Amino acid sequence: MGRVSVKYVSRIFTKKEDGTGTEALQKVSFDVEDGEFVCLLGPSGCGKTTLLRIIAGLEVLTSGEITLNGIPIIGPDPKRGMVFQQYSLFPWRTIIDNITFGLEMQGIKKAEARKQVEKYIDLVGLEQFKNSYPYELSGGMQQRAAIARALANEPEVLLMDEPFGALDAQTRNVLQDELLKIWEQRHVTILFVTHSVDESVFLSDRIVTMTSRPGRIKEIVNVELSRPRCRTGAEANRLRDYVLKLLEEERFKR
Amino acid sequence: MKISFIKTIKENSIEALSLMVAVALWQLVAGIIVHNKFLLPSFYDVVTSFFVIIKSGLVTDILTSLLHFSIGIAAALIIGIPLGISMGWFKKVDRAVDPIIEILRPIPPLAWIPFGIVWFGLTHQAAGFVVFVGMIFPIVINTYTGFKNVSKVYVEAAKVLGCTRDIDLIRSIAIPSALPSIAAGIRIAMGVGWMCLVAAEMFGASNRGLGYQLWFNYYLHRMDFVLVYMLLLGFLGLFIDRLFRYYVDSKLLRWTAGTVV
Numbered sequence: 001m002g003r004v005s006v007k008y009v010s011r012i013f014t015k016k017e018d019g020t021g022t023e024a025l026q027k028v029s030f031d032v033e034d035g036e037f038v039c040l041l042g043p044s045g046c047g048k049t050t051l052l053r054i055i056a057g058l059e060v061l062t063s064g065e066i067t068l069n070g071i072p073i074i075g076p077d078p079k080r081g082m083v084f085q086q087y088s089l090f091p092w093r094t095i096i097d098n099i100t101f102g103l104e105m106q107g108i109k110k111a112e113a114r115k116q117v118e119k120y121i122d123l124v125g126l127e128q129f130k131n132s133y134p135y136e137l138s139g140g141m142q143q144r145a146a147i148a149r150a151l152a153n154e155p156e157v158l159l160m161d162e163p164f165g166a167l168d169a170q171t172r173n174v175l176q177d178e179l180l181k182i183w184e185q186r187h188v189t190i191l192f193v194t195h196s197v198d199e200s201v202f203l204s205d206r207i208v209t210m211t212s213r214p215g216r217i218k219e220i221v222n223v224e225l226s227r228p229r230c231r232t233g234a235e236a237n238r239l240r241d242y243v244l245k246l247l248e249e250e251r252f253k254r
Numbered sequence: 255m256k257i258s259f260i261k262t263i264k265e266n267s268i269e270a271l272s273l274m275v276a277v278a279l280w281q282l283v284a285g286i287i288v289h290n291k292f293l294l295p296s297f298y299d300v301v302t303s304f305f306v307i308i309k310s311g312l313v314t315d316i317l318t319s320l321l322h323f324s325i326g327i328a329a330a331l332i333i334g335i336p337l338g339i340s341m342g343w344f345k346k347v348d349r350a351v352d353p354i355i356e357i358l359r360p361i362p363p364l365a366w367i368p369f370g371i372v373w374f375g376l377t378h379q380a381a382g383f384v385v386f387v388g389m390i391f392p393i394v395i396n397t398y399t400g401f402k403n404v405s406k407v408y409v410e411a412a413k414v415l416g417c418t419r420d421i422d423l424i425r426s427i428a429i430p431s432a433l434p435s436i437a438a439g440i441r442i443a444m445g446v447g448w449m450c451l452v453a454a455e456m457f458g459a460s461n462r463g464l465g466y467q468l469w470f471n472y473y474l475h476r477m478d479f480v481l482v483y484m485l486l487l488g489f490l491g492l493f494i495d496r497l498f499r500y501y502v503d504s505k506l507l508r509w510t511a512g513t514v515v
Contacts, residue, residue, distance in 0.1 A: 058410050078416035088411040092430040092509045102415040105422065133509045153415060 001069055002079075002156030002189035004032040004055065009064035011050055023214035024050045027064070030208055030220060032157070032191055037183055039200035039207045040193045041243070043250050047215030048193045049161055055191065056082045056159050068156060078102055081150030085162040087142045089134040095145050096121065096130040102153035120148040123182060140171040147182070157189040164199070173231075176202060180227070197243050201236055202229055207243060212250045219246055295478035300485070303478040316490070319463040321378055323451050323494075326385025330443060334393035335436065341394070342401020342432070343424055355394065363388035363450045367457050376461060381454040388450035389443035396439020400432025434510055437502045444498065448491045464490075 011025040024047040032038045040048040053059040055066055057076035066073045068080065089098045096114060099121060103113035121130050124144040134142055143163055150158055164172040180203065183190055194200050200207045200223075207221040221243060225235055277297050284296035291299055341348040366387045374380035404427065412427045429436075455465030464483050471479035 056414050058413065076410075076413040076416075076418055078414070080414065082411070082414040084407055084411060086407050088407045090408060090411070090427070090430070092433070101412070101417070101426075105412075105416040105426075135509070149415070159414075 001034045002032075003034045003069050004157055004189065004191065005067045005070075006030050006032075006051070006055070007065045007067075009051065009054065009066060010062050011047065011054065011059070012062045025061075026214040026216045028210075028215065028217055029064075030217060032189055035187050035189055036206065037180075037190045037192065037204045039204035040191065040210065041195065041197065041200045041207050041247070042210030042215065042218075043212045043247060044195060046210045046212050046250075048210055051215070052082075052159050052161050052191065052193050055157075056080055058082075078106070078153040079156050080159060081153055081155035081157070082159040083143070083146050083150050083161065083163040085165050087134070087139065087146075087166075089142055089145055089149070091134050094131050094133055095126055095137070098134070098145060099149045099152050101149060117148070117152045120152050123151070123185070124148045124178070138171075140167050140175060143167065143175060144178070147179070151182070151186065151188070155188065157191060160190065160192045162193055162195065165194075172199075179203070184227075197240055197247065198231070201225075201240050201243065202231055209243065209246050218250070221246075292475060292477050295481050299478040300481050303476075304482050307479065307482055312486075315462055315464050315467050316486070318378070318460070319451060319455065319465065319490075322381035322455070322460065322463060323385055323447060325378060325382025326389055326447050326451070327444065329382065329386040330389035330393050330447070331440070334390045334443075335397050338394040338397025338436075338439075339401060339424060339429070342398045343420065343428065348398075355391070359391050363446070364453050364457070367454055370454065378460070381451065381460040381463065384454035385447045385451050389447040392443040392446060393436075393439045396442070397432065397436050400435025400439075401428055403435065404428045404431045434507055437507065441495065441498060444495060445491070448487070448494070452487055 007029050009025055009028045010023070012021040012023050014021045028047075028051060030038075040051065042048050050059060054061050055073060057073055057080065073080070089095070090101065093101065096117065097110075099117045100108075100110065100113035103116060104110060108116070121127055124147055126141060126145055126148065129137055129141060129145075134145070137145065146163070147158075164175050167175065176199065179190075192200075192203060204223055207223060209218045209221060210216065211218045221239070223239060225233070225239070230236060281297040284294045285298070288294045295303070337351065341351055363384055367384055370380040370383040370387075374383055408427050408431055409423060412423060417423055417426055451463075452465035452468070454460065455463040456469040460466050464487055468480055468483040468487075471477075471483065
């Protein structure tokens, strides 16, 4: 089970030199239900990545509270897996050893861990490359491996920070399809940061749109499209148009 | 076996030719133009002296020098790597240790020879100590730099995967990530240490070893012997460096194969 609850979260970055602060997030509140796929969408610099990093425990909040299944988040924890925008596989470990990393940290022996992660390697289709080093893989394969590495810890919620942002358009579409398949199979809660309207409309159950800095919630849009979705269906286009207009309003506000 | 040998000569024909020309030139200049065994021993002189030296106990001198080198490198690794790691990982250690290192570092390692002798006497440790002084700084500084350059995304990825204690992060993330830099530091240190070794043995911190023999033969004005020891030092240094590089590149740093072509 993975129910994330964000309550009145604010984050102010203070400069060390003069003590002036930049408000990145202002009283952000929303809930993510168990098994839900939610996208955080907003203009660049709106604090969506900051919010995700706070949920991951890599960043602290200035005020407010975030809970996972009712328990406040205070630091990083394997219950909350994360996939980064940059390639984050450990280059000194082979693909399979990257994926077993989380299990090894729990004290599971390497041989046993390798057996356990076999199903995740299958899930992302990297059987052939499990003994390769990251530099031997394409960007798309590296992000697949990063997803498998996060899933191997069996997290309650998977946090994804523009994971397909650095990939070309075709690879991105393929990985979006695969991610949805994984999400349906594993039934994990996903919180996905993106700046792409298309991506959010195609993937999520709900889109949390944010205002430009300081980041507040602008509107939470329900995506009531049946799955599997068609990228270019009339209903999807209408929704895309609606969300684009929401973001455009933000652009003129600056 | 024979075929592969011939092939190697073919593949490295330019290198081999260059070496042969250099030796021939040397022999020509020394034998016909200079014609003075004291000023410039010829290639032939050096080869004959080499066999004399082998008979008179070359192996002991090589082993002695290697022992001095081993003492120095072992001490430098045991002290230098943990020091570099703690300076790179903990800011307070860095601030505490850095000024001391910055003051000691510019002192030429050879300036430590007198204290080496006073503290350790004419023992292997005295020569090893000078080698150690030469090696410690490149090791500390490269380990430190490697740790400073550990990418933040690896540390964060490790943290969200459940690796949160300093000791685990250092062992599982920072050390492997800094390994190329640490290995480069050790290589630089081995070069410096090798030079210090010769100087330490020459200036009295030992009564055996290749450096000692080099200086001893200089006193006897046997310059052909001096040249043999010089070349031996060069070849041995080259051999140690190649051995280290082979081991590190093929065993420890295979994962970097894609980054440097």
